Amino acid sequence: MQLDRRQFLNIALGAACSAAALPAITPMSFASAPGDRRLVTIVLRGAMDGLDVVQPYGDPLLRKLRPTLSSGPEAGALDLDGFYALHPALAPLMPMWQAGELGFAQAVSTPYRDKRSHFDGQDILEAGVGADPKAAHPAGGWLNRLLPLIPGAVFETAFAVGTDELAILQGENPFASWAPEARFSLSSQAQILLRALYEGDAPFHNAAEAAITISAEAEAAGADPVMADGKKPGPVEALASFAAARLNGATRIAAFSLTGWDTHRGQVRALARPLDDLVMALKVLKRDLGANWENTVVLAMTEFGRTARENGTGGTDHGTGGLMVMAGGAVRGGRIYGDWPGLAEESLYAGRDLMPLMDVRSYAGAAIAGQFGVPARALEEVIFPGLRIDKMPGILL
Amino acid sequence: MTYAEFSLIRFGTGLSPRHAGVGDADLLMQGLREDAMVARYPALSTPEASRLAYDFAMAGRAAQQKGDDSPEYIRTKAALDAGAEAAVRARLARALDDETGFADRLALFWASHFTTRADSANLRVLQAAFHEDVLRAHQRGRFSELLRAATLHPAMLLYLDQSSSVGPRSPMAINQRKKRRLGLNENHARELLELHSMGVGADYSQTDVRQLARLMTGLSVNEKREFVFELRRVEPGAETVLGTRYGGGRPAKLSEIEEFLNDLAVRPDTASFICTKLARHFCADDPPAGLVADMQARFQQTDGDLMAVYDVLVRHPEARDSFGQKVRQPQDLVVAGLRALGVDGAQVMGWTTPQLHQHYVQPMKRMGQNINGASQPEGWPEPAAAWLSPQLLAARIYWAMVQPKKLMTRLPDPRSFAATALGPEMAPEVATLVARAESQADGVGLVLASPQFNRR
Numbered sequence: 047m048q049l050d051r052r053q054f055l056n057i058a059l060g061a062a063c064s065a066a067a068l069p070a071i072t073p074m075s076f077a078s079a080p081g082d083r084r085l086v087t088i089v090l091r092g093a094m095d096g097l098d099v100v101q102p103y104g105d106p107l108l109r110k111l112r113p114t115l116s117s118g119p120e121a122g123a124l125d126l127d128g129f130y131a132l133h134p135a136l137a138p139l140m141p142m143w144q145a146g147e148l149g150f151a152q153a154v155s156t157p158y159r160d161k162r163s164h165f166d167g168q169d170i171l172e173a174g175v176g177a178d179p180k181a182a183h184p185a186g187g188w189l190n191r192l193l194p195l196i197p198g199a200v201f202e203t204a205f206a207v208g209t210d211e212l213a214i215l216q217g218e219n220p221f222a223s224w225a226p227e228a229r230f231s232l233s234s235q236a237q238i239l240l241r242a243l244y245e246g247d248a249p250f251h252n253a254a255e256a257a258i259t260i261s262a263e264a265e266a267a268g269a270d271p272v273m274a275d276g277k278k279p280g281p282v283e284a285l286a287s288f289a290a291a292r293l294n295g296a297t298r299i300a301a302f303s304l305t306g307w308d309t310h311r312g313q314v315r316a317l318a319r320p321l322d323d324l325v326m327a328l329k330v331l332k333r334d335l336g337a338n339w340e341n342t343v344v345l346a347m348t349e350f351g352r353t354a355r356e357n358g359t360g361g362t363d364h365g366t367g368g369l370m371v372m373a374g375g376a377v378r379g380g381r382i383y384g385d386w387p388g389l390a391e392e393s394l395y396a397g398r399d400l401m402p403l404m405d406v407r408s409y410a411g412a413a414i415a416g417q418f419g420v421p422a423r424a425l426e427e428v429i430f431p432g433l434r435i436d437k438m439p440g441i442l443l
Numbered sequence: 444m445t446y447a448e449f450s451l452i453r454f455g456t457g458l459s460p461r462h463a464g465v466g467d468a469d470l471l472m473q474g475l476r477e478d479a480m481v482a483r484y485p486a487l488s489t490p491e492a493s494r495l496a497y498d499f500a501m502a503g504r505a506a507q508q509k510g511d512d513s514p515e516y517i518r519t520k521a522a523l524d525a526g527a528e529a530a531v532r533a534r535l536a537r538a539l540d541d542e543t544g545f546a547d548r549l550a551l552f553w554a555s556h557f558t559t560r561a562d563s564a565n566l567r568v569l570q571a572a573f574h575e576d577v578l579r580a581h582q583r584g585r586f587s588e589l590l591r592a593a594t595l596h597p598a599m600l601l602y603l604d605q606s607s608s609v610g611p612r613s614p615m616a617i618n619q620r621k622k623r624r625l626g627l628n629e630n631h632a633r634e635l636l637e638l639h640s641m642g643v644g645a646d647y648s649q650t651d652v653r654q655l656a657r658l659m660t661g662l663s664v665n666e667k668r669e670f671v672f673e674l675r676r677v678e679p680g681a682e683t684v685l686g687t688r689y690g691g692g693r694p695a696k697l698s699e700i701e702e703f704l705n706d707l708a709v710r711p712d713t714a715s716f717i718c719t720k721l722a723r724h725f726c727a728d729d730p731p732a733g734l735v736a737d738m739q740a741r742f743q744q745t746d747g748d749l750m751a752v753y754d755v756l757v758r759h760p761e762a763r764d765s766f767g768q769k770v771r772q773p774q775d776l777v778v779a780g781l782r783a784l785g786v787d788g789a790q791v792m793g794w795t796t797p798q799l800h801q802h803y804v805q806p807m808k809r810m811g812q813n814i815n816g817a818s819q820p821e822g823w824p825e826p827a828a829a830w831l832s833p834q835l836l837a838a839r840i841y842w843a844m845v846q847p848k849k850l851m852t853r854l855p856d857p858r859s860f861a862a863t864a865l866g867p868e869m870a871p872e873v874a875t876l877v878a879r880a881e882s883q884a885d886g887v888g889l890v891l892a893s894p895q896f897n898r899r
Contacts (some may be wrong), residue, residue, distance in 0.1 A: 113624050162633070162652075163643045165821060232844065236885045239876050240840065240892060247894035249770070249831045254840070257833035310630045311604045358616070358626020359607040364633070396649060 076289075077189075079199040079298040082341045083376070083417040086289065087189065087301045087410075088327065090320070090348040091168060092308035095362050096369025097354060097400060098317060099136065100150045100382060104129035107389035112356045115313055130382050135321035139328060142373060147332070147339075149379035149441065151370040151409050153387050155350060155402030157432065162364035164308070167349030174407060176432045188410070189301060191429050196418045202297060286327045290334030293342070307348060311359040328373050340375035343413045343442065347371075347406055353398050354389055367400030370409055376417070378443050383409070407433050409441060416442035444766075448866040452899045453766060454725060454757055456544025457779030460863050461787060465543055468758035472750065478546045480537035481579060484788060486530040492572035493597065493668040496565045499523045500668075523564045528796060530571030531814060535803060536788030538778045546579070549753070551774060552724050553578045555822035556717075557593040557639060559602040561815045566601065569668065570816065573598035586717060586747035587708035591701060594635060597664045603631035603820065610660035610678025618675075627678075632656035638821050640707050642716035651684050658682040658690050658700060672697040685710075714742040721756060727768040728826045731761035767898045770827040773810035775899070776839065777803060780891050783864035784850055802850060809838040843891035848884050857886025869895045 095115075102108055103118025117123070123131035124140055130152070132140070142148040158170040170176075174188025193199045232240065237258070244250040282304065289300045304327060306320040324346065332339050351368030367387065372379065387393050387401035395401045411425040415438060426433050447464030450471050451457060455464070465471050487495075499519040506516040538547035554574060561570040573596050581589040593599055600606040608628040609616050616625040632655040637643045661677040664670060674694055681691030687706065690699040707713060718738035722730035738755045745751040756762055771779060781791075781802070794802065804814045811830060817823045824830075847854055855863070861874040873893050880886035890896060 160649055161637075161643060162649065163637055164819075166643060232840070233881055233885065235879075235881045236844070236889065239880060239885075239889055242876055243873065243889060243893045247898075249827055250836065250894045250897070253831045253833050253836040257837040257840075310628055311607055356624065356626075357628050358609045358611060358624065359604060359628040361604075361628065363627075363629045398649075 075189075075301050076202040076292050076297045077193055077199055077299040078202055078296040079193075079196050079418070081298065081418075082338070083298065084293050084335075084338060084342040084374075085299050085413060085417050086293070086331065086342065086344040086374075087299075088324075088344065088346040088371075089168065089171065089301075089303035090307050090324070090346055090371075091164075091303050091305045092320075092348075093164060093167070093350050093352055093364055094307040094320070094348040094368060095309060095313065095317065095352040096152060096348075096367070097351070098313065098362075099133050099321070099369055099371075100126070100152060101131045101133065102129060102152070102386060102389075103131050105386070105389050111354050111389055114360060115356050115362070127382065129386070133317070133321060135318055136325060138325045139373075142328065142332070143380055146380040147375055147377060148328075148371075148373045149377055149381050149383065150372065151383040151404065151406070151439075151441075153367045153384050153400055153403045154370050154406040154409065155367050155404075156406055158350065159366065160396075162350060162366075164349060164364075171347060171349050171406075174410075174430050188407075188429050189299065192299075192414060192418070192420065195420050195424050195428065199298070202292075280326070282323045282326045283330050286330035287334050290331050293335060294338055304346075309352070309361045310357070310363060311361040313356075313361040316361065324371070331373075342374040343376045343417055344373040345370065345410055345413055346373075347410070351400050351402075354394055354400050355398065365399035366395045367402035368406075370406055372409070372413075372441060376442055378441055383439060383441060404439075405433060408435055409439055411435055412439045412441050444866060444868045448868070449763065449766060450545070450757065451543060452779075452866070453762070453769075454543070454545045454548060456538045456541070456547055456775070457782045458864060458866055459539075459782040460785050462542050462782075468754070471543055471545055471757050472754055474541070474543050475545050475549070475583065475753070476750070478579070478583070480541045480546070480788075483540065484533040484536045484792075486533040486575045487526050487568060487571045489569075489572040489576045489596070490669075492526065492568040495519070495523050495526050495568050496668040497666070499565065500666075520564065523568055527561075527564060527567035527571055528799065530568075530574065531804070532791055532794070532799060534574065535778065535781075535799075536791045539782055539786060539791060540788035544778075544782075545757075546582075547778075548725075548775070549582050550574065550578045551772075552721065553582050553589070555724075555817060556720060557599065558817045558820050558822040559598045560818055560820075561598075565668075566598065567815065569596075569598040569601065572596075583750055584748075585708070586713070586742070586749055587705045589749065590639065590708045591704050593639065594631075594704060595662060595670050597668055597670050600631070600662055600664050600670065603634055604628045605631035605659060605662050606664040608656065608660055608663075609676045610657060612680075613660060613676050613678055615673075615675040627653075627656045627660070629653060629656040631662075632659055634820050635659075635707075640716065641710060641712040645712035645716070647685060654682040654684045655703075658684060658703060661695060661697070662700065709743075709746050711743065714739050714747065717747075718742055718752060721752065722762075723825050725756060725769070726762050727765040731765055734759045734761040769899050770830055771897055771899050772823060772830060773807040773812040773839075774814075776810070776897060777807045777842070779864075779896070780843070780846065781850075783860070783891070783896075784847060784855075786850065802846070806838075806842040806846060810842065811835050811838070839897065840888075840892045844885065844888035847887045847891070854883045854887050857883060857890060860887050861890045864890050865893075865895050 098116045101116040101118050101123050108116060118131045119125050122134040124137055125131050139148055156170050157176050158167050172187045193201060244254050285302055289302060293300055304320060304323050309316040328344065331344060335342055347370050348368050350366055352362035352365040357363050384404050387403050391397055393401055407430040411430060414420050415422060415425060422435050426435060446467055448458060451464040465474060502516040502519040506513045538544050541547060559570050559573055561567040577592040577596050581592045609625040611626040619625050629652055633652045636647050636652065641647060657678040661672050661674060663673045663676055677695040681688045684703060689703045692699055719730060719735050722735045722738060726734060737759060738752050741751050741755045857877040857880060858874045861877055862870040865873060873890060873895055877886040877889045880889055
């Protein structure tokens with residue numbers, strides 16, 4: 047199968063240009079590779095408010111900019127290091143933080159600036175390239191370009207867990223998604239005739255051939271997990287559990303996305319569900335990966351941050367600098383990476399957003415280099431064109 | 444292929460044993476002008492929708508205070524659900540009974556362009572009214588009228604949070620006593636430029652978005668779920684958006700915002716964005732350049748007269764030459780399937796709620812299209828690949844194979860059905876294959892699953 051632009055990440059993660067507000071159910075893509083190291087990337091679609099998730103309550107200006115949001119330990123947030131506090135909804139992750147398996151990078155961004163469009167922002171995050179969404183890009187999303195650099199790495203068929211609205215996952219790769227519940231049973235004669243009908247029409251032909259093979263494969267992979275207690279898992283639990291099952295097999299790279307982060311209004315309530323989803327995803331990955339968790343890096347990234355100021359409707363609008371979440375036994379966690387840019391008017395980007403001080407691709411690059419032995423030059427030239435890594439961030443053990 | 448067949452498939456809701464279509468572009472436009480089916484199958488108006496939503500909210504509040512579901516609560520909830528469902532039903536009936544279905548296809552295009560997503564029954568009735576009073580009522584006028592109606596409708600104001608935006612120096616913000624600072628929400632302003640008019644590629648800045656958010660303060664929805672221009676929310680002073688000053692009147696007036704919308708609607712970037720989208724939706728994922736240029740020129744000559752723009756589209760040689768390049772989106776496919784099987788509006792009006800779901804709402808959802816709207820404000824994707832993942836194609840095939848049996852007791856002969864559904868020109872190659880199917884149901888299913896039927 048030919049790997050072309052977006053085959054790996056962009057498609058399977060639901061093509062960038064149209065998924066800002068997808069429901070929690072997404073398709074996933076996988077690649078196998080030799081060795082024991084594992085990488086999971088999660089795209090947090092809709093722009094996560096990093097200042098609310100890891101609250102810099104030690105900066106007195108935060109209270110001024112945000113009268114009702116991000117109020118630090120006073121409002122139940124969990125102190126992390128005397129300056130930052132963790133959003134209360136992430137309390138179930140505190141044991142992970144204490145074990146050094148959870149860390150954050152504050153004030154990060156992609157090179158995307160100014161227009162603050164979800165759709166372009168996600169495109170750039172997944173393509174891993176420079177700031178102009180219209181510029182000619184090297185082929186493929188960045189994970190796509192990574193695979194040829196790992197000897198023995200192979201793209202695997204992508205799956206999706208759940209059925210509702212997979213539809214809007216768009217992409218040029220017709221082999222991208224499959225829900226285990228999808229039914230595909232035809233009489234053998236009908237199947238023969240259908241194949242004949244589709245023979246001259248490539249998109250139909252390819253998708254139908256894939257449907258026929260994937261339906262068998264998905265069944266064999268046990269893609270419809272039932273929990274030990276016999277309960278049917280929720281969508282995010284199913285997603286993470288399925289990813290972990292693959293990663294316990296030959297899969298070494300997995301990618302999926304979580305949605306619902308676009309909190310323009312009533313953020314106190316609106317952020318609860320996506321944060322619960324993030325907790326669920328990370329806890330299930332740890333639980334199901336078992337001993338393999340030790341060799342795993344999970345990176346959760348978002349297209350951009352949100353305004354430093356609370357807006358007039360108890361929410362936040364599209365911003366610039368944001369937060370990256372990293373987890374896993376292979377991560378040097380228990381700390382928050384990156385300098386603090388401050389919240390004074392002149393320190394903010396365009397007078398409104400947290401100033402990004404670090405390219406989020408530097409951290410992703412460090413994870414890739416550490417997990418798969420990809421040299422820094424290949425990171426700068428092939429995987430993340432235009433990125434300059436002066437010093438590799440030491441985020442791995 | 445005759446113009447009648449071409450236009451039914453490409454611009455309309457599909458071939459049908461009940462309809463011959465129209466012989467030329469003039470008649471196609473004539474039918475659109477008349478839009479006769481709206482009177483036959485009326486749907487919810489905005490005042491009705493607002494009242495249903497308000498009654499339900501009041502009953503809900505009372506029930507909450509008493510701690511149980513009162514008969515009034517149950518009654519208003521049922522009325523709300525019935526109103527939303529009746530609108531879905533009416534729109535389907537129109538698409539089946541109209542001679543061409545061009546108006547129905549245009550309304551779907553605009554529903555995606557001006558996406559609202561309705562996840563609660565409350566919003567579903569307002570969305571139904573939005574379809575009726577904004578899209579269906581104004582899609583034949585100037586783009587400025589459509590844009591104005593869409594921007595000021597409660598469904599859109601609620602969906603994009605404009606209803607809660609407040610000018611930071613407005614009387615409401617200054618007089619409020621709560622700790623929470625009332626202020627702007629820039630969501631609607633951003634999408635108005637990025638998605639509804641000029642497009643993300645156009646030359647506007649964050650400052651324009653911010654200024655526009657200030658200009659738009661006052662646009663809101665009252666407790667009765669009606670549009671209001673609320674002076675106490677208005678940010679005082681004028682704003683400069685896209686290089687022009689608007690507003691600043693004392694007192695502020697809605698017409699100041701309308702003036703901006705009128706200017707926005709006729710900008711060259713808007714003409715280009717709208718015409719490209721129309722051509723991409725109706726003709727090809729990569730739309731023919733000559734067609735786009737001609738539509739855009741007409742848009743600009745006529746200050747955005749949409750009928751004049753459609754007129755270029757439906758008689759353009761490039762629209763004809765690119766026939767078959769588009770893959771029918773699920774809603775279009777399911778409607779075309781029902782039409783080809785001879786289902787009519789009267790039958791749809793007689794379906795029970797479960798039948799409406801089984802025959803219409805569920806199949807399109809499995810293929811990826813939710814009847815309540817796209818889940819993101821930029822609407823449904825256009826590229827064929829978005830709709831032809833293995834899973835989604837499997838859903839199309841599943842629908843094709845099982846749906847006809849559920850709909851009718853006597854299935855048509857697969858060979859003649861191929862001619863009915865595809866037209867005489869495309870039918871032969873499909874008919875010879877489907878004639879070899881094991882059963883009539885398989886044969887009819889294969890016609891519906893064929894690439895020829897899934898393309899337009």
